[in-house]
Amino acid sequence: MAKPETGWLDERLGSKQLLGSFLYRKVPKGVGWWQTMGSATLVAFILLLFTGAFLMFNYSPSPDHAYDSIQYITNVVQFGGLIRSIHFWSSSAMVVLVGLHGLRTFFMAAYKYPREVTWLIGTLLFLLVMGSSFTGYLLPWDQKAYWATNVGTGIAGQAPLLGPWIQEILIGGATIGAQTLTRFFTLHVAIIPPLIILLAGIHIFMVVRQGISAPPKK
Amino acid sequence: MSFYRKDEPGEEPAGEPVSRKRFLAYLVGGISGVIAATVATPLVGYFLSPLWRKHPPIFTPVARVEEIPVGEPTFITYEQRVRDGWYISTLSKGAWIVNKNNGEFIVYDPRCTHLNCPYYWDRDKGMFQCPCHDGKFDMDGNVIGGPPPRPLDRLEFTIEKGSILVSGQTVGEGA
Ligand code: FES
Numbered sequence: 365m366a367k368p369e370t371g372w373l374d375e376r377l378g379s380k381q382l383l384g385s386f387l388y389r390k391v392p393k394g395v396g397w398w399q400t401m402g403s404a405t406l407v408a409f410i411l412l413l414f415t416g417a418f419l420m421f422n423y424s425p426s427p428d429h430a431y432d433s434i435q436y437i438t439n440v441v442q443f444g445g446l447i448r449s450i451h452f453w454s455s456s457a458m459v460v461l462v463g464l465h466g467l468r469t470f471f472m473a474a475y476k477y478p479r480e481v482t483w484l485i486g487t488l489l490f491l492l493v494m495g496s497s498f499t500g501y502l503l504p505w506d507q508k509a510y511w512a513t514n515v516g517t518g519i520a521g522q523a524p525l526l527g528p529w530i531q532e533i534l535i536g537g538a539t540i541g542a543q544t545l546t547r548f549f550t551l552h553v554a555i556i557p558p559l560i561i562l563l564a565g566i567h568i569f570m571v572v573r574q575g576i577s578a579p580p581k582k
Numbered sequence: 583m584s585f586y587r588k589d590e591p592g593e594e595p596a597g598e599p600v601s602r603k604r605f606l607a608y609l610v611g612g613i614s615g616v617i618a619a620t621v622a623t624p625l626v627g628y629f630l631s632p633l634w635r636k637h638p639p640i641f642t643p644v645a646r647v648e649e650i651p652v653g654e655p656t657f658i659t660y661e662q663r664v665r666d667g668w669y670i671s672t673l674s675k676g677a678w679i680v681n682k683n684n685g686e687f688i689v690y691d692p693r694c695t696h697l698n699c700p701y702y703w704d705r706d707k708g709m710f711q712c713p714c715h716d717g718k719f720d721m722d723g724n725v726i727g728g729p730p731p732r733p734l735d736r737l738e739f740t741i742e743k744g745s746i747l748v749s750g751q752t753v754g755e756g757a
Contacts, residue, residue: 424669
């Protein structure tokens with residue numbers, strides 16, 4: 365098999381080399397399941413991107429229609445309930461996985477030289493995941509969503525000095541309402557995901573470039 | 583495609599049909615493909631579902647049967663509920679109801695088939711009269727004068743327990 369079928373594309377894109385350097389990396393001895401948490405987080409994120417984009421086809425971020433549109437997705441649109449469930453469970457999974465990923469990196473001291481920048485970007489990514497969860501939680505616009513956001517923004521309001529301002533910026537007004545919903549919606553679908561894609565891209569590039577750190581000897 | 587790959591790095595016992603590395607690559611690729619297809623199928627179905635979605639009409643009760651006198655077309659107004667996805671709106675609508683031979687009902691769209699003017703029932707002449715361009719229709723909706731190009735449009739309706747219910751859909755024209 366001197367010439368594989370991918371020859372034509374490969375000649376033009378160099379895809380084989382590109383994919384090869386991404387997939388066929390040398391990994392240190394002792395690497396196991398703990399080192400898969402980052403990839404697992406990525407898978408959850410990709411699921412969230414696709415299911416989230418499709419949910420947007422039928423979601424209406426206004427207090428009048430948010431709840432009804434989600435009921436419509438769940439009960440009327442074909443596969444709507446399934447897609448919403450995948451979005452829901454992937455988001456929970458992503459928080460757990462990103463937590464495990466961060467703890468693994470911390471306890472195996474994988475954040476040390478020369479990977480400090482990767483670690484810092486990872487910290488930002490963790491915050492973005494938290495922000496995505498928080499903003500996404502409001503969107504169903506049911507009692508649970510409303511009160512969770514009430515409590516969440518209330519906690520932000522307790523911060524010293526800047527607290528009340530932070531709370532008002534989050535809410536977009538004096539009380540939680542139409543402006544909070546559009547704000548959270550925009551953050552959830554248009555601001556946070558592109559930031560995650562950008563930072564995760566750099567993060568993963570660094571991992572591929574520097575390789576996985578060797579697990580510490582006991 | 584040969585099963586005997588010689589260009590793989592690493593030792594490869596001669597005669598083994600598929601190398602371990604190849605096998606694992608196929609396995610991982612196959613599982614990834616199955617997962618991707620599992621996710622993609624509902625997504626595509628969700629996107630295409632308007633194609634086969636049913637649009638059940640909402641029937642609105644507009645009148646009682648006994649309210650419509652025989653041979654005397656009666657104009658009624660009603661609030662039509664319109665379902666648009668998760669959005670239900672109401673439209674103020676009207677209709678002419680004809681009770682032909684005690685029990686044989688026809689419901690007409692109240693707009694003239696010429697240029698949508700509202701027409702009225704001329705009791706003396708016994709016909710529908712359009713004020714805009716002098717269009718005339720008989721009780722069966724047929725054009726008997728003026729410019730209208732086709733008979734009056736009829737609305738879909740059912741009768742349930744003595745109530746006339748209208749869906750707002752046009753079902754046909756003429757008698
Ligand atoms: S609109 Fe009725 S005759 Fe022209």
